[in-house]
Amino acid sequence: MHLPKISVVIPTYNRAKYLDQTIGSVICQKNADFEIIISDNCSIDNTSEVVEKYLMNPRVKYFKNTTNIGMVNNWKEAVFNRSSAEWFIILSDDDYFVNDDYLRSVLSCIEKNENIVLVYGEGTIFDETKKESTFLSLPFPDVVSGIDIFMSRGTVKPQDATLCNMAFNRRLAMELNAFSNPDNLSCDSELYLKCALLGNVGIVKGNNSVYRFHSSNLVNTISSSPSLRLGNLDFIFNVHDFAKDKLSASQINKFLENVNAKNGVQSCLLKSAAIGLDQYILCKKYLLEKNHGLTKLFIEEPAFKIKLFLCRYFGRALPFYLGLKMKFLRMKISNSIG
Numbered sequence: 001m002h003l004p005k006i007s008v009v010i011p012t013y014n015r016a017k018y019l020d021q022t023i024g025s026v027i028c029q030k031n032a033d034f035e036i037i038i039s040d041n042c043s044i045d046n047t048s049e050v051v052e053k054y055l056m057n058p059r060v061k062y063f064k065n066t067t068n069i070g071m072v073n074n075w076k077e078a079v080f081n082r083s084s085a086e087w088f089i090i091l092s093d094d095d096y097f098v099n100d101d102y103l104r105s106v107l108s109c110i111e112k113n114e115n116i117v118l119v120y121g122e123g124t125i126f127d128e129t130k131k132e133s134t135f136l137s138l139p140f141p142d143v144v145s146g147i148d149i150f151m152s153r154g155t156v157k158p159q160d161a162t163l164c165n166m167a168f169n170r171r172l173a174m175e176l177n178a179f180s181n182p183d184n185l186s187c188d189s190e191l192y193l194k195c196a197l198l199g200n201v202g203i204v205k206g207n208n209s210v211y212r213f214h215s216s217n218l219v220n221t222i223s224s225s226p227s228l229r230l231g232n233l234d235f236i237f238n239v240h241d242f243a244k245d246k247l248s249a250s251q252i253n254k255f256l257e258n259v260n261a262k263n264g265v266q267s268c269l270l271k272s273a274a275i276g277l278d279q280y281i282l283c284k285k286y287l288l289e290k291n292h293g294l295t296k297l298f299i300e301e302p303a304f305k306i307k308l309f310l311c312r313y314f315g316r317a318l319p320f321y322l323g324l325k326m327k328f329l330r331m332k333i334s335n336s337i338g
Helices: 016-027 047-052 071-082 102-112 146-151 170-175 187-196 218-224 226-232 234-243 249-258 261-275 277-290 292-299 302-314 317-321
Strands: 006-012 034-040 060-064 087-090 116-121 123-127 132-136 143-145 167-169 200-204 209-213
Touching: 006 016, 006 071, 006 102, 016 034, 016 047, 034 047, 034 071, 047 060, 060 071, 071 087, 071 170, 087 102, 087 170, 102 116, 102 200, 116 146, 116 187, 143 146, 146 187, 146 200, 146 249, 167 170, 167 187, 170 187, 187 234, 226 234, 226 261, 226 277, 234 249, 234 261, 234 292, 249 261, 261 277, 261 292, 261 302, 277 292, 292 302
Parallel strands: 006 034, 006 087, 034 060, 116 200, 123 209
Antiparallel strands: 087 167, 116 167, 123 132, 143 200
């Protein structure tokens, strides 16, 4: 049985208006051995009708969940149980390729270079609300040490990468237990950083894809959801623990600074405190169990204790007054809807 070399996984939910462009951009890929896995998370719009015209193509496989299992679980099901290739890309249903040779370039990079654990490319970030496009230029050579990629996290502007053109090794993703927490919407960032610590990273130059930013991106819901706020801290804690025996203490501290880890943990606790004491106690207990050392370090700061005291007495308005923003939660690497 022939197995394709790369799976393009398209998780989708009620995005029929974008989906045709997304699928079409993959169908157009030249000189590459690929399959397209469309994982429909129980859409109630005309998604099925959009997909139907592509089903005559043997490369296209369509699966529809009987219930909505959430974005992260949909990714996990599509990648681990529905795709068959050694490598995969998660192409969100509102993003698309613009370079018809992109998949060929990815596979060529993997074949020509040893110890490649990850490949991704430059591309365009399109703000649909403002109708503005920004080119994401990556300051790296064609092949770079993954540690250099890891240490650059939080320093490349406007953002480090876009998930829509990021090729992962499927076996490695399974070994790293990717997509294990359905409340961690930054699980793609966690996977990309862990992979980077295990080998070299390939970079495909030029305009390869369009990542579409708009108000319905699921990442925008994180700040208003207690479970998502907690879940997304896995991105910090899990990567921190994974890196401890691979990097020096100074490198790890620099990484934590780059991703604004202290602000992320403190903001989560303050938002919980603004809701009520019970919420704060539960949040603190969870974080201490998750990573006692980092959490204790961040909550022992005098400035945090003052803010916590004020939150207890002034309630929900204070975090906004203080301008506490969880910037790392707004990174989408990826982050997309599935």
